[in-house]
Amino acid sequence: MEIRGHDASYRSRRPSYVIVVADHDATLPPPSRRNRIPVYTMRRWKGFLLATATTAQVKLHNRHQVLDHIYRHNGSSKQDIMRALNMSLPTITQNLRDLEADGLIQCGGFFESTGGRKPKRYMFNSLVRLSIGVRMTSDTVIVCAVNMHGVCVKRASGRLPYAHTDAYYHRICQFTNHFIRSLNVPSSTILGVAFCMQGIVSADGQSITFGKILGNEGLNTSTFAREIDHPCTFIHDSDASAMTELWLDPSIENALCVYLEPYMGGAVIIDGRLRQGSTMKNGTIEHMTLVEDGAPCYCGRKGCLDAYCSARVLTGHRNESIEEFFNQVRDDEYTHRRVFNIYLDNLALAIKNMRTVLNCDVIIGGQVGQYFTNDDMADLKQRVQRLDSFPDCSLTMRKSACAPDQDVLGAALTFVRTFVDEVCGR
Numbered sequence: 001m002e003i004r005g006h007d008a009s010y011r012s013r014r015p016s017y018v019i020v021v022a023d024h025d026a027t028l029p030p031p032s033r034r035n036r037i038p039v040y041t042m043r044r045w046k047g048f049l050l051a052t053a054t055t056a057q058v059k060l061h062n063r064h065q066v067l068d069h070i071y072r073h074n075g076s077s078k079q080d081i082m083r084a085l086n087m088s089l090p091t092i093t094q095n096l097r098d099l100e101a102d103g104l105i106q107c108g109g110f111f112e113s114t115g116g117r118k119p120k121r122y123m124f125n126s127l128v129r130l131s132i133g134v135r136m137t138s139d140t141v142i143v144c145a146v147n148m149h150g151v152c153v154k155r156a157s158g159r160l161p162y163a164h165t166d167a168y169y170h171r172i173c174q175f176t177n178h179f180i181r182s183l184n185v186p187s188s189t190i191l192g193v194a195f196c197m198q199g200i201v202s203a204d205g206q207s208i209t210f211g212k213i214l215g216n217e218g219l220n221t222s223t224f225a226r227e228i229d230h231p232c233t234f235i236h237d238s239d240a241s242a243m244t245e246l247w248l249d250p251s252i253e254n255a256l257c258v259y260l261e262p263y264m265g266g267a268v269i270i271d272g273r274l275r276q277g278s279t280m281k282n283g284t285i286e287h288m289t290l291v292e293d294g295a296p297c298y299c300g301r302k303g304c305l306d307a308y309c310s311a312r313v314l315t316g317h318r319n320e321s322i323e324e325f326f327n328q329v330r331d332d333e334y335t336h337r338r339v340f341n342i343y344l345d346n347l348a349l350a351i352k353n354m355r356t357v358l359n360c361d362v363i364i365g366g367q368v369g370q371y372f373t374n375d376d377m378a379d380l381k382q383r384v385q386r387l388d389s390f391p392d393c394s395l396t397m398r399k400s401a402c403a404p405d406q407d408v409l410g411a412a413l414t415f416v417r418t419f420v421d422e423v424c425g426r
């Protein structure tokens with residue numbers, strides 16, 4: 001798309017319209033559907049494609065631009081904004097005043113003076129809203145409150161054996177509500193509660209469609225919404241981890257994420273976005289058949305990848321922790337080294353197979369992944385390259401961010417991303 005003379009090429013006599021003239025055969029992206037008021041309206045005029053914007057649209061666009069700049073830079077002066085956005089000072093001043101009144105930005109001190117008054121530092125108010133992430137596993141519950149910059153501001157955990165019963169879910173609601181009250185913020189500050197689940201979630205994020213690990217198939221968010229006075233949603237734990245991956249490294253474009261957890265999982269990132277697919281089953285690599293008629297999987301089939309590459313494979317027989325297992329591997333203990341070798345071979349075969357469908361980067365994470373050294377990663381890469389059908393195997397493989405509570409954080413980020421995208425007009 002080529003736009004000629006944006007904002008200045010032609011100004012209608014009616015001051016409420018700014019007209020942007022595009023090339024004769026240009027195609028403009030559709031106005032964002034997320035905004036209440038689209039950025040522009042498309043029209044045709046004498047064979048030209050015109051994008052016209054009303055004053056309200058321009059005003060909203062300016063507000064989004066200013067807020068987006070402050071959000072991304074987190075500490076900008078009026079002059080910074082003016083230089084970056086090529087906007088007039090009165091427009092910026094008015095927008096800053098409005099955004100401050102709405103609580104979206106706040107003054108964060110002053111910059112050093114370059115002569116004259118010290119310029120005010122405008123910051124995005126990261127506590128304007130909070131999002132809650134919850135994780136229920138077989139024996140624990142973790143709750144995190146995440147601010148609008150994706151930072152966990154409070155965390156709580158408790159031991160509670162999972163049971164697919166009303167009594168259990170009632171206790172989870174109590175725990176979550178108590179946690180939210182402890183934040184001491186108005187109820188409207190909480191965007192919602194996102195539960196990261198070991199199970200496949202329905203497309204609307206409201207129910208569990210496959211929950212063999214915890215036996216919670218059919219669980220609906222209404223169970224929680226009865227007691228929690230905020231929007232509730234489910235997200236598959238691997239997808240939640242990938243959300244954090246993307247948040248911490250927005251440069252990720254296309255990647256297959258492999259999470260080597262006690263119950264392993266995967267996720268697919270395409271064009272810088274998590275792609276769960278219409279059935280939310282993209283990246284469910286744990287049930288890729290690796291060995292025909294092989295070891296039994298909890299899904300009821302045999303030979304699934306989970307039976308060969310989950311963390312349980314390394315620790316299950318000896319009842320030791322992942323850390324203890326890797327200590328033995330680093331000491332070159334024969335049996336542990338041998339188990340790890342077989343594990344890496346299986347993982348390499350799985351990665352080779354995955355990359356025949358999506359030939360992109362591979363991110364390795366999870367409880368096992370975080371113990372991988374650079375040598376392990378190089379070793380794994382070599383094993384994949386040896387198996388590759390194409391001699392020019394250009395494989396980029398790296399470790400996951402391995403952030404603390406990565407999946408809980410990622411669950412909460414679903415609400416954060418929606419809110420930030422909306423207020424910044426992305």
Ligand SMILES: [Zn+2]
Nearest residue numbers: 287297299304
């Ligand atoms: Zn399976």
